[in-house]
Amino acid sequence: MIDVSKDHAIGIDIGGTNTKYGIVNHRGQIIFEGSMKTDIHENVADFIDALYNTLKPEIDKFKDINIVGIGVGAPNGNFYTGNIEYAPNLKWVGVVPLAKLISEKFGIPAKLTNDANAAAIGEMMYGAARGMKDFIMITLGTGVGSGIVANGELILGHDGFAGELGHTIVVPGGRKHTKTGALGSLEAYASATGVTITAKEYLTGTDEASVLRETPLEELDSKLVFDAAIAGDILSKRVFATTGDILGMALANFVMFSSPQAIILFGGLTKAGDILMKPIKESMERNLLPIFRDKVQLIFSELKESDSAILGASALVWDR
Amino acid sequence: MIDVSKDHAIGIDIGGTNTKYGIVNHRGQIIFEGSMKTDIHENVADFIDALYNTLKPEIDKFKDINIVGIGVGAPNGNFYTGNIEYAPNLKWVGVVPLAKLISEKFGIPAKLTNDANAAAIGEMMYGAARGMKDFIMITLGTGVGSGIVANGELILGHDGFAGELGHTIVVPGGRKHTKTGALGSLEAYASATGVTITAKEYLTGTDEASVLRETPLEELDSKLVFDAAIAGDILSKRVFATTGDILGMALANFVMFSSPQAIILFGGLTKAGDILMKPIKESMERNLLPIFRDKVQLIFSELKESDSAILGASALVWDR
Numbered sequence: 001m002i003d004v005s006k007d008h009a010i011g012i013d014i015g016g017t018n019t020k021y022g023i024v025n026h027r028g029q030i031i032f033e034g035s036m037k038t039d040i041h042e043n044v045a046d047f048i049d050a051l052y053n054t055l056k057p058e059i060d061k062f063k064d065i066n067i068v069g070i071g072v073g074a075p076n077g078n079f080y081t082g083n084i085e086y087a088p089n090l091k092w093v094g095v096v097p098l099a100k101l102i103s104e105k106f107g108i109p110a111k112l113t114n115d116a117n118a119a120a121i122g123e124m125m126y127g128a129a130r131g132m133k134d135f136i137m138i139t140l141g142t143g144v145g146s147g148i149v150a151n152g153e154l155i156l157g158h159d160g161f162a163g164e165l166g167h168t169i170v171v172p173g174g175r176k177h178t179k180t181g182a183l184g185s186l187e188a189y190a191s192a193t194g195v196t197i198t199a200k201e202y203l204t205g206t207d208e209a210s211v212l213r214e215t216p217l218e219e220l221d222s223k224l225v226f227d228a229a230i231a232g233d234i235l236s237k238r239v240f241a242t243t244g245d246i247l248g249m250a251l252a253n254f255v256m257f258s259s260p261q262a263i264i265l266f267g268g269l270t271k272a273g274d275i276l277m278k279p280i281k282e283s284m285e286r287n288l289l290p291i292f293r294d295k296v297q298l299i300f301s302e303l304k305e306s307d308s309a310i311l312g313a314s315a316l317v318w319d320r
Numbered sequence: 321m322i323d324v325s326k327d328h329a330i331g332i333d334i335g336g337t338n339t340k341y342g343i344v345n346h347r348g349q350i351i352f353e354g355s356m357k358t359d360i361h362e363n364v365a366d367f368i369d370a371l372y373n374t375l376k377p378e379i380d381k382f383k384d385i386n387i388v389g390i391g392v393g394a395p396n397g398n399f400y401t402g403n404i405e406y407a408p409n410l411k412w413v414g415v416v417p418l419a420k421l422i423s424e425k426f427g428i429p430a431k432l433t434n435d436a437n438a439a440a441i442g443e444m445m446y447g448a449a450r451g452m453k454d455f456i457m458i459t460l461g462t463g464v465g466s467g468i469v470a471n472g473e474l475i476l477g478h479d480g481f482a483g484e485l486g487h488t489i490v491v492p493g494g495r496k497h498t499k500t501g502a503l504g505s506l507e508a509y510a511s512a513t514g515v516t517i518t519a520k521e522y523l524t525g526t527d528e529a530s531v532l533r534e535t536p537l538e539e540l541d542s543k544l545v546f547d548a549a550i551a552g553d554i555l556s557k558r559v560f561a562t563t564g565d566i567l568g569m570a571l572a573n574f575v576m577f578s579s580p581q582a583i584i585l586f587g588g589l590t591k592a593g594d595i596l597m598k599p600i601k602e603s604m605e606r607n608l609l610p611i612f613r614d615k616v617q618l619i620f621s622e623l624k625e626s627d628s629a630i631l632g633a634s635a636l637v638w639d640r
Binding site: 076086132133134148150151153155156157158159160161162163164165167168169170171172180182249252253254258259260261287289290291292295 | 452453471473479481483484581615
């Protein structure tokens, strides 16, 4: 028998601004974690040098552990190729062979996937989706990301890019997505950015009273809209009702695709709690075929947001 | 070594009006086929008696074969439970334990799935999806059905009901689906029924000249609209352009879910050929994120429609 208690994985979560990393044991306990800047490194070689110089000394402090592998979650990270491909919010342009670069630098096998897929794996191994074989993870932050698990496996698609549910069209001919140019995609409505735009539309399109009018339009953000909604501001509550209505319809469509046991919501916007969850749930159930109604658990992630990205990435090492 | 050449499967496709059956060898060759009425049997026990009395003598004529199992495709057929559950177009109400009843009557193991899933398996084993691990099968007939394969496996979902893409909402608040009451679901537009409704809307909503006006509205069907479009009727061509536009957008959303290598279209409406395929393809590509563009094969099924249902059902016996 191999003594697995010595086996550990490194989880790295690369975001546009910050990169978080941790050393994780087989039970999902983070025995060390840290972070560094991503966007100060204009090219990826510099970034990997900096990562190595920061992380390697920390690894060496643990004498008794065996690092089995490195798992990385990153925007547009492709599990099949190990490449980050055309990530709009990273400075490294084009196709970056990230898994290969990290593996060579550290001398340890490395795996890569996109950040939302990593979160889904983390949720399946350590979070709200433990024991589930069919679920969908939706991350509601600045954008809308997704990771889909069916038959106990991540849906990666033929090219590794499956699970871009934030870019599905939910309102044909609707609001223009500033980055993609798409009209009416989910992310244009159900992200923190989308919530802010909806609030601005309501403020400029009507004369309705709102505490949000005390803030200059250009300083408005989803946190302010949420605070106002909690305080009872009618216009702000309607912003979340509309957001939940559109998101709930999109979730109904996802359910009719893969019939998951649960949809797990994750990310900054979920802090809105019931103000968002209630309209989502109502709209989802209303838009489902009867055969799917009252069957799908709609839940918030159980993982600490700061940990889940690292856990999810590290779980890539144990997965498959 | 087992001599697999003697092993055969029975494939049964239960439709609202007719039931087709066949004896199929391991290479997908149908060595015998026949059909019987479904809807003259008010209860399922009578139906199974009739099926047995028709099919058993035919099986017995083949002295040298070994029937390994029976595969059945049926509306709302559930692979996990073996039950047909609340199928709107069958006379047998509620939950019907079909796989169990057939298995007991014939003394042979029986498996059940829904008709679109059976078609997808047939396509994977004998048709256009041979060798593919990620594809989506869309059946365009009276309704819109779907079977989804990812990671080489059917997506069944936690309850066996995954893949109801015809019921996803594509036009929020749009056309009412007569059977489900849903507003703006794909099936309300992209089925033969939907094509007919669109034509009627164009005819009653405008004074535009059209050869369709020679036919009383209540006698109009998708075949007539197709014939008129082929003959150059502008209004009829626009009906297919609109249908393709909506279907293409829906397909783009499905691609961004599971990133399939191919989408295989199947069923009566595909006889429209390029008149339908061209707008579908244009709309799908336009609505996709750039990362997915020009990657997905959009193809018609290679299987003879009359055979594919039997082949797909029989393939259940070899699958898994």
